[in-house]
Amino acid sequence: xxxxxxxxxxxxxxxxxxxxxxxxxxxxxxxxxxxxxxxxxxxxxxxxxxxxxxxxxxxxxxxxxxxxxxxxxxxxxxxxxxxxxxxxxxxxxxxxxxxxxxxxxxxxxxxxxxxxxxxxxxxxxxxxxxxxxxxxxxxxxxxxxxxxxxxxxxxxxxxxxxxxxxxxxxxxxxxxxxxxxxxxxxxxxxxxxxxxxxxxxxxxxxxxxxxxxxxxxxxxxxxxxxxxxxxxxxxxxxxxxxxxxxxxxxxxxxxxxxxxxxxxxxxxxxxxxxxxxxxxxxxxxxxxxxxxxxxxxxxxxxxxxxxxxxxxxxxxxxxxxxxxxxxxxxxxxxxxxxxxxxx
Amino acid sequence: xxxxxxxxxxxxxxxxxxxxxxxxxxxxxxxxxxxxxxxxxxxxxxxxxxxxxxxxxxxxxxxxxxxxxxxxxxxxxxxxxxxxxxxxxxxxxxxxxxxxxxxxxxxxxxxxxxxxxxxxxxxxxxxxxxxxxxxxxxxxxxxxxxxxxxxxxxxxxxxxxxxxxxxxxxxxxxxxxxxxxxxxxxxxxxxxxxxxxxxxxxxxxxxxxxxxxxxxxxxxxxxxxxxxxxxxxxxxxxxxxxxxxxxxxxxxxxxxxxxxxxxxxxxxxxxxxxxxxxxxxxxxxxxxxxxxxx
Numbered sequence: 001x002x003x004x005x006x007x008x009x010x011x012x013x014x015x016x017x018x019x020x021x022x023x024x025x026x027x028x029x030x031x032x033x034x035x036x037x038x039x040x041x042x043x044x045x046x047x048x049x050x051x052x053x054x055x056x057x058x059x060x061x062x063x064x065x066x067x068x069x070x071x072x073x074x075x076x077x078x079x080x081x082x083x084x085x086x087x088x089x090x091x092x093x094x095x096x097x098x099x100x101x102x103x104x105x106x107x108x109x110x111x112x113x114x115x116x117x118x119x120x121x122x123x124x125x126x127x128x129x130x131x132x133x134x135x136x137x138x139x140x141x142x143x144x145x146x147x148x149x150x151x152x153x154x155x156x157x158x159x160x161x162x163x164x165x166x167x168x169x170x171x172x173x174x175x176x177x178x179x180x181x182x183x184x185x186x187x188x189x190x191x192x193x194x195x196x197x198x199x200x201x202x203x204x205x206x207x208x209x210x211x212x213x214x215x216x217x218x219x220x221x222x223x224x225x226x227x228x229x230x231x232x233x234x235x236x237x238x239x240x241x242x243x244x245x246x247x248x249x250x251x252x253x254x255x256x257x258x259x260x261x262x263x264x265x266x267x268x269x270x271x272x273x274x275x276x277x278x279x280x281x282x283x284x285x286x287x288x289x290x291x292x293x294x295x296x297x298x299x300x301x302x303x304x305x306x307x308x309x310x311x312x313x314x315x316x317x318x319x320x321x322x323x324x325x326x327x328x329x330x331x332x333x334x335x336x337x338x339x340x341x342x343x
Numbered sequence: 344x345x346x347x348x349x350x351x352x353x354x355x356x357x358x359x360x361x362x363x364x365x366x367x368x369x370x371x372x373x374x375x376x377x378x379x380x381x382x383x384x385x386x387x388x389x390x391x392x393x394x395x396x397x398x399x400x401x402x403x404x405x406x407x408x409x410x411x412x413x414x415x416x417x418x419x420x421x422x423x424x425x426x427x428x429x430x431x432x433x434x435x436x437x438x439x440x441x442x443x444x445x446x447x448x449x450x451x452x453x454x455x456x457x458x459x460x461x462x463x464x465x466x467x468x469x470x471x472x473x474x475x476x477x478x479x480x481x482x483x484x485x486x487x488x489x490x491x492x493x494x495x496x497x498x499x500x501x502x503x504x505x506x507x508x509x510x511x512x513x514x515x516x517x518x519x520x521x522x523x524x525x526x527x528x529x530x531x532x533x534x535x536x537x538x539x540x541x542x543x544x545x546x547x548x549x550x551x552x553x554x555x556x557x558x559x560x561x562x563x564x565x566x567x568x569x570x571x572x573x574x575x576x577x578x579x580x581x582x583x584x585x586x587x588x589x590x591x592x593x594x595x596x597x598x599x600x601x602x603x604x605x606x607x608x609x610x611x612x613x614x615x616x617x618x619x620x621x622x623x624x625x626x627x628x629x630x631x632x633x634x635x636x637x
Contacts, residue, residue: 234409249468255356278410291532292529293532293534295533
């Protein structure tokens with residue numbers, strides 16, 4: 001399933017492609033669904049028990065991915081672009097990109113003629129373009145126009161010691177966790193929010209959150225694993241291979257301490273490795289979900305990822321599987337005792 | 344009371360202890376109170392007239408332990424914290440166990456440069472706040488966290504001073520203010536509507552008198568609220584003056600969240616971790632007079 005949904009290209013604002021794949025996968029396990037005006041996919045699954053007022057849990061993961069948006073076609077048929085979300089420009093030069101069936105490569109002005117000492121830090125957005133092999137502006141305009149979006153081309157590859165490299169692991173991983181969870185039955189009502197446009201400042205979540213009120217919110221995403229050579233351990237964020245990651249306090253969000261305790265409890269009971277992220281990063285959609293409708297008790301659960309927002313995002317399959325399991329066990333453990341307050 | 348408020352650690356998201364103290368202080372001075380889903384503590388003085396909100400934050404700057412190896416601690420932060428505020432100072436955990444915060448560097452300090460040695464075993468995720476070292480003399484209160492606690496102290500005293508409110512007033516002690524005013528954001532997105540709001544905070548300033556903030560980041564003080572505040576100050580002999588700020592989001596949240604609420608911002612001047620007693624008194628008088636105004 002992860003291979004299938006990471007290979008669908010759905011840059012922010014073009015989520016319909018991955019939405020179709022997700023729906024096709026989960027339709028036999030849900031009560032109902034709707035797609036709102038922003039393109040969010042909102043899925044409902046009733047509790048398996050016939051309770052009068054079951055607890056409700058909202059699960060959130062964004063469907064979109066980073067990409068490039070065409071801003072101008074030059075006279076010689078090259079495409080100037082801007083990036084959707086934050087992208088490391090060094091990581092995209094010479095990479096293949098695609099817009100529908102239209103192929104291209106990200107090129108840059110030649111470094112020939114530039115003194116070697118000045119070649120460092122040369123990658124600037126103004127120096128980059130997408131080359132689709134057009135010979136003129138008129139030629140390029142037959143295939144593309146400003147506003148069209150390109151995504152990166154990157155195959156799903158399993159390598160090394162259980163590592164996965166794929167495009168858009170941020171955040172098809174989160175989507176896959178929710179899709180897997182939906183296949184189970186739980187005592188609580190579930191609302192799954194597959195959000196659109198998270199990479200453009202959480203626009204989808206902001207809109208969707210107004211229409212949904214739940215007792216708890218769980219946000220799933222990738223998180224920074226900066227665990228490579230030369231980084232002090234307290235600056236690593238989280239580490240690949242050490243299990244699912246949770247946040248106590250992110251940039252602007254505070255996890256509910258009861259939910260944190262429950263998560264730790266589940267991890268211990270089922271021997272599922274869990275780590276706390278030691279850098280306070282933004283929890284994406286949770287920034288909007290946490291305060292909507294007067295606030296929702298929430299927690300962010302993430303899969304550590306290296307090189308996010310590049311065509312070669314990498315996770316550990318073990319971390320991914322552990323996170324799926326922890327989430328399912330966590331959902332089974334949510335009960336009315338959780339509503340007794342957080343003090 | 345202000346000493347007590349300063350000496351109760353209240354990192355964002357962990358305001359429960361200070362809320363208990365505030366409830367004990369105020370429950371007999373208001374018609375009702377409740378805690379909303381997000382954790383904001385709200386007291387109400389009822390009336391059939393317009394509904395106004397008077398709000399201040401109750402959380403304070405903190406660090407989160409990101410790594411604990413053999414009691415050697417490293418920290419991270421997720422709010423708008425200046426690492427230099429913590430360097431070379433004592434900080435304590437919720438159980439009042441103290442550690443001395445040091446820094447790897449003297450220049451361009453970031454939170455990632457800070458470290459400490461704990462007396463007892465600690466865990467990642469725990470929060471530390473500055474040990475306030477509260478002092479009081481004839482003219483002022485001094486504590487490392489006074490700028491976070493003085494607004495709540497002023498609001499508590501103002502509520503106790505109100506004899507008869509004209510409008511219905513929601514006194515909001517908001518949580519998670521350090522994270523871009525998220526408690527207020529949640530309150531406004533709950534659907535509750537106010538005719539106007541006034542926020543109380545502290546601002547770095549040396550002069551006497553309450554500051555009425557004319558512009559904060561991109562938010563501009565609503566003209567009729569500005570006029571109202573100055574008229575009240577003039578009538579009651581309170582020293583007040585206009586100020587500009589660029590360092591916070593108090594007003595912007597009211598203007599852009601929920602359905603939008605006209606708002607004002609009153610600041611109590613602070614400098615070198617001290618607040619003058621007179622300035623707190625002016626703030627108390629201004630807030631009380633605002634609630635009693637016809």
